[in-house]
Structure formats: C-alpha cells, structure tokens
Amino acid sequence: MHGILIFAAILGGISAKDGPKFVDSGSNVTVVVGRDTTLTCKVDNLNDYKVAWLRVDTQTILTIGPHVITKNHRVGVARGDAQVWALTLRDVRPADGGDYMCQINTEPMITQTHHLQVVVPPDIVDSGSSGEVMVREGENVSIHCAALGTPPPTITWRREDSGVMKIGAESVNKWSGVWLNLSSVVRDMSGALLCIASNGVPPSVSKRIPLRVLCKPSVAMTQKMIGGYLGQSVTLVCRIEAYPTPGVHWTHINVNRIQNGTKYQAIIKSNGYKHTAALKINDVSRDDIGAYQCHAENVLGSAQDDITLYTLATTTITTTLVTTTKATTVVTERTSSTQPYMELETTPDEYEKIVPNEDTYVVVLSQHQMQNLELSPSL
Known part of the structure; x- marks a missing residue:
C-alpha cells in the first residue's frame, strides 16, 4: 500500500462533494506480447478529484491525472473524452502481465482493478527436442518435443505424409503429448514426423523430425x-x-x-x-x-x-509366283514380317512352325493358260 499512501499524500485527501464514480466495472484485457494495449478507466462526476494508475503487485504509481510518473517510457495516458482516463502500454512484455488499479482520491479512496494477461505464441525449444532419429526395423522408439508459450502449448504429432503411426496396439494418424512412443517401427514409416505446438495464440509452429528406419535389403525384379x-x-x-x-x-x-x-x-x-x-x-x-x-x-x-x-530376331518369309507361257516369264514377290523367337526355349520343331521353309513355291495360272497347259501323265 506504499504507492497508495504516497498518492493520497500527494493529492491531500480531498473530500468527495458530488461523489465521483466509475461508469464501468474493471476489465480483463488480453494482449499478444510485443503489441500495444490500453486499460480504460471511465469516471463520472470527477470534478476536482484526480485519477491515478498504479501497478498492484509492485505498488508503483504510474500516472496521476495526465502526467506519467514512472520512468518507464512505454507507459502513457490517453484521453478519449472528459470521462476517460486510459493507461497505455507499448510493446507489451510478459512481465507487464498482472493487476492494475485505477484510483480516485476521494475520502475514502475508491478504486477499480483491471487485469492484463500477456499471451505468448508457442515456440519449440530445439535444445529440448529430438533431432534426427534412427531406429532398427521392428524396434520401439520414443521421440520428444518441448515448447514454450503462454498459455502452455499443447503438442500434436503426425506424419508428414499423413500416414498412420503405431502406438502400442493402436494405429493412429495423430497423437497428442510431448512424447511420441512408437511401437514396432516398420520401414514404411521412414520419412519425417511433425511436432506441432499450439496454444490458441497464432501462429502455431512445427518442427520437422526425420525418422530413419534401418532395414536390410529386399530386392524384386x-x-x-x-x-x-x-x-x-x-x-x-x-x-x-x-x-x-x-x-x-x-x-x-x-x-x-x-x-x-x-x-x-x-x-x-x-x-x-x-x-x-x-x-x-x-x-x-x-x-x-x-x-x-x-x-x-x-x-x-x-x-x-x-x-x-x-x-x-527379324526373319523373312518368301513367296514365289511363277507363270509359264511360250515365252516363259517368272515373277517373284517377297513379303517380310517380324517373327520373334526365344533363343532359350524354342525347339527345332517349334522353330519350323515360326519360320517356314523358304523353298515353298506357289504357281498361279490364268484360265487361258490352264486351257493351253499340257499336263504330264504324272500330274
């Protein structure tokens, strides 16, 4: 109460006439670290009385009326209208969190308390978290992730490829807790795990932890x-x-x-x-x-x-056309095709089926030639 007594002494304990009063009740203000904030004290019928702001836990007087008393350059007073006496804090730090009191020097003094909560986004602590993890296939492994923040962050685990993780008898896609205890790790889990820290204060943060599963070779043609x-x-x-x-x-x-x-x-x-x-x-x-x-x-x-x-291999099947007249003319036509053969599996008989004998002749005669053709008795 040292600061309160000093404030009373400075103001001389003026008696209330028309009875100043607070228009609103005390407030709970939440601010993200590093930002600016304002605590507002609204007073009616202030008359000749004075308004002061104090830090409750340290009993430090911050402002009296429009004047800043503390040497903290981040503290200020803002006046929106005649009723408003606002305490401003720039570049808020975690240590600024706590209770602040708005006082009016009536006899007795009247006060109003405001609470400032400073929240801090999550931050993963690398020194307290696992780095690259190596484990033999079939073994168990425990992986740790540490994070700071206000309020304390929660930790969620998942695989980077969104695959399942085996934890005890369960197969899950995500897991909560600072420890991730994997059971009977298989090679399919090789890749990366994501440790995600969140506490409702954006942004959430994550750490990528490579998981290397040592396994002996398997080969398949x-x-x-x-x-x-x-x-x-x-x-x-x-x-x-x-x-x-x-x-x-x-x-x-x-x-x-x-x-x-x-x-x-x-x-x-x-x-x-x-x-x-x-x-x-x-x-x-x-x-x-x-x-x-x-x-x-x-x-x-x-x-x-x-x-x-x-x-x-590529082979050729040849077809020969022969025409016999008084003046013999022989016309030969050849047609090529690709025929596969399996060097290891084809037998001679099968080979003859795939590649026909090239000495096969086909004789083609016209009707006139057939009438004039003298066939030998053997035909």
Missing part, C-alpha cells in the same frame, strides 16, 4: 523374363528397399560381376529407403542371353533377385 532385339539395347530394372543406401551390382551367368562400360551401363536412383536399379545392355547378341542377378547389400544384410533375357 520388375519382370522375370524380358526380350531384346539383336543389335539393339535392352534395360533390366529391379526395385530395392534398404537403409542405409545399399551397394548394388549385377551379375550374368557368364560374368562374375558386370562392370560399367560401352556394353553395360548400370545406374541407381534413390528416394529414402526405396531405390530403383537399372542395367542397360547395348548391342544385344546371343551371348547376352541367360539369367542376370541384381544384388543389394548394406551393413544389415544382402538380397538378390534374377531376370532372364532372351533375344528377338
């Missing part, structure tokens, strides 16, 4: 057999899942390990734990047929899968 034309190129493709990124190489039945060069070109493209490996074989020949294997290996294990290459 996109096809089990593939054909290629002789002299052209063909590409073999295999899909790999593994983390860390595996080493990949190819083998052929006649080659222990294929090396990059003009004949073979091996490439790999990675996206997280998913990888696509391709082997391009140039100038395909019959020596290239057979089984190829795609091998993947990292520190957790290895895997492989195979694909069989067969060749495709």
